[in-house]
Amino acid sequence: MDTPITISKRGKPARQTNHLTIGCLIFPRMDQIDFTGPFEVLSRIPNSTIHVIAKTKSPLRDIQGLILTPEMTIAEAPEFDVLLIPGGYGQQELMNDEEVLSLIRKHFAAGRLLFSVCTGALLCGAAGVLRGCQATTHWAAWNLLPYYGATPVRSRVVVDGNLVTAAGVTAGLDGALVVASFLRGDAIAQEIQLSIQYAPNPVFHSGAPDTAPAEVLRAFNESYSAVAASRKAEARRFAAILGVAV
Amino acid sequence: MDTPITISKRGKPARQTNHLTIGCLIFPRMDQIDFTGPFEVLSRIPNSTIHVIAKTKSPLRDIQGLILTPEMTIAEAPEFDVLLIPGGYGQQELMNDEEVLSLIRKHFAAGRLLFSVCTGALLCGAAGVLRGCQATTHWAAWNLLPYYGATPVRSRVVVDGNLVTAAGVTAGLDGALVVASFLRGDAIAQEIQLSIQYAPNPVFHSGAPDTAPAEVLRAFNESYSAVAASRKAEARRFAAILGVAV
Numbered sequence: 001m002d003t004p005i006t007i008s009k010r011g012k013p014a015r016q017t018n019h020l021t022i023g024c025l026i027f028p029r030m031d032q033i034d035f036t037g038p039f040e041v042l043s044r045i046p047n048s049t050i051h052v053i054a055k056t057k058s059p060l061r062d063i064q065g066l067i068l069t070p071e072m073t074i075a076e077a078p079e080f081d082v083l084l085i086p087g088g089y090g091q092q093e094l095m096n097d098e099e100v101l102s103l104i105r106k107h108f109a110a111g112r113l114l115f116s117v118c119t120g121a122l123l124c125g126a127a128g129v130l131r132g133c134q135a136t137t138h139w140a141a142w143n144l145l146p147y148y149g150a151t152p153v154r155s156r157v158v159v160d161g162n163l164v165t166a167a168g169v170t171a172g173l174d175g176a177l178v179v180a181s182f183l184r185g186d187a188i189a190q191e192i193q194l195s196i197q198y199a200p201n202p203v204f205h206s207g208a209p210d211t212a213p214a215e216v217l218r219a220f221n222e223s224y225s226a227v228a229a230s231r232k233a234e235a236r237r238f239a240a241i242l243g244v245a246v
Numbered sequence: 247m248d249t250p251i252t253i254s255k256r257g258k259p260a261r262q263t264n265h266l267t268i269g270c271l272i273f274p275r276m277d278q279i280d281f282t283g284p285f286e287v288l289s290r291i292p293n294s295t296i297h298v299i300a301k302t303k304s305p306l307r308d309i310q311g312l313i314l315t316p317e318m319t320i321a322e323a324p325e326f327d328v329l330l331i332p333g334g335y336g337q338q339e340l341m342n343d344e345e346v347l348s349l350i351r352k353h354f355a356a357g358r359l360l361f362s363v364c365t366g367a368l369l370c371g372a373a374g375v376l377r378g379c380q381a382t383t384h385w386a387a388w389n390l391l392p393y394y395g396a397t398p399v400r401s402r403v404v405v406d407g408n409l410v411t412a413a414g415v416t417a418g419l420d421g422a423l424v425v426a427s428f429l430r431g432d433a434i435a436q437e438i439q440l441s442i443q444y445a446p447n448p449v450f451h452s453g454a455p456d457t458a459p460a461e462v463l464r465a466f467n468e469s470y471s472a473v474a475a476s477r478k479a480e481a482r483r484f485a486a487i488l489g490v491a492v
Contacts, residue, residue, distance in 0.1 A: 001445050001447065002445070002447065003447070004447045004448065004449045005449050031286075031442075032282055032285070032286065033282055033283065033285075033286040033442070036278055036279055036282040036283075036312070037279065037282075037283075039278070039310070039312055040277075040278065040279040040310075040415070040416075043310035043311065043312070044310065050310075050311070052312070052313075059305075059315060064285070064286075064289035064290065064296075065289065065296070066282070066285055066289070066298070067298075067314075067315040067317070068313075069305060069313040069315060071313070118443075138443060139443055156445070156446075156447040157449070167443055168442065168443030169286070169441075169442040169443050169444070170286075170419065170442050170443060170444045170446065171443055173416065173446070173448070174446060174447060174448050174449070177448055177449060177450060178449055181449070181450070186450065187459070187461065187462055187465070189450060189452075190450050190452035190458060190459060190462045191452075191462050191465050191466055193448065193450055193452040193453045193458075194452050194453060194454070194455070194458045194462055194463065194466050195415075195466055196277075196279070196414065196415040196416050196453075197364075197384060197385055197413055197414030197415050197416060197417055197453055197454065198415070198416045198446075198448060198453040199247050199248070199402070199451070199453030199454040199457065200402075200416065200419070200420060200444075200446035200448070200453070201247065201248065201249070201250045201402045201420060202250065202419070202420050202423055202439065202444060202446070203250045203251050203403070203420070203423060203424055203427070204423060204427070204432065204435060204436050204439055205445070206435075206436035206437075206439040206440050207439045207440060207442070207443055207444040207445030207446070208440070208443065208445040209440070211445065212436060212439075212440045213433070213436060215433065216433055216436045216437050216440055217440065219433070219437050220437055220440050220441055224441075
């Protein structure tokens with residue numbers, strides 16, 4: 001199993017006492033809990049406002065059909081102190097979307113906290129912000145990070161200055177607790193954890209490739225093979241664009 | 247920390263090979279991850295259809311403002327094989343809602359799987375279905391279960407025949423994996439767990455009252471005191487209605 005957290009030599013985001021404006025990007029065919037997990041934690045940070053943003057204001061569906069509704073468009077969004085970029089299969093359709101990539105690029109270039117969950121890291125990679133950074137993503141996409149110029153780290157949460165990346169899907173909960181602790185201190189994060197009774201204790205230990213039964217891993221890899229190939233081709237294309245030698 | 251699971255002498259829900267119809271109730275001021283956590287798992291059960299239902303078809307907001315949209319009303323809903331009842335502060339406003347209580351009562355009386363998360367258990371209690379059952383709920387409401395005729399059990403997930411109750415908020419993920427394993431076998435549940443990388447590893451261990459720092463527990467209890475008093479009064483009222491001696 002991955003370690004809980006790795007913090008690079010660049011350190012971690014600074015504690016802030018001002019009001020925090022938090023933005024969460026949503027998009028069609030995303031994985032909803034990449035967003036709803038962090039929302040559960042980040043929306044409870046004292047003295048903060050959380051905004052759900054998308055390319056348009058229309059309701060959209062996650063990969064399993066859940067209806068999610070944004071409150072404002074990217075064009076209408078204010079500057080955020082924290083920007084959450086979730087992942088899921090729909091991330092692939094945004095890899096060449098200049099509006100989304102520009103949002104990520106400008107936010108990070110301004111020295112603000114960028115928080116990706118799962119393959120949201122690949123969107124950050126497409127925006128060019130992973131170059132020279134330590135990062136993580138869903139275990140099945142972890143091998144793609146070098147194509148975006150990042151050094152993959154086997155931790156549930158990887159912190160490299162103002163870049164916080166969480167591993168796959170449900171790792172967004174762990175990542176959001178870390179973000180809350182950086183911004184407001186450990187006690188606030190711990191109180192949120194207590195209120196949402198986040199003392200996870202699954203009956204199976206099949207959440208990582210090194211702990212899952214072999215036949216379970218094989219079944220997953222078979223069902224994932226087409227997406228894996230598509231993501232690999234995309235990563236190769238980006239390595240060329242970004243001038244990354246892999 | 248609570249044990250992962252307790253299964254009563256009544257045993258567990260039977261494995262099913264037929265197509266499964268799963269219903270998830272949503273309501274205003276609920277805690278969204280009580281629903282979105284289980285949705286993440288249950289929507290991935292092979293050969294199943296998942297429906298999000300509410301009293302009306304209008305979009306509603308969870309306690310932190312997230313917009314959730316149902317697909318059908320309770321009146322339009324088919325018979326479900328599995329019914330999910332989430333919790334959160336908004337549960338209190340439904341404790342006397344005969345449409346919701348009747349939905350729960352009829353579903354359970356028909357011998358179908360009822361799955362509550364967090365204080366969704368109190369709604370099940372108000373419907374009268376907890377009498378004589380072992381159950382759990384959010385740790386801060388755990389002491390109320392006897393007023394509804396239930397025996398509280400300190401486990402993340404408690405299984406008593408066709409009644410599956412999960413502890414607070416994020417315990418819905420653990421509960422949903424258990425439900426998936428009962429209905430379709432361990433390998434299916436494990437494959438879902440692997441795909442959503444559910445290998446939780448939080449940096450803090452503050453998710454339960456016995457592991458949280460004392461000052462964190464005190465801060466939570468202070469902020470919760472008004473809701474605690476209201477829920478206690480409601481529980482006493484139900485004990486009288488249900489004829490439960492506490």
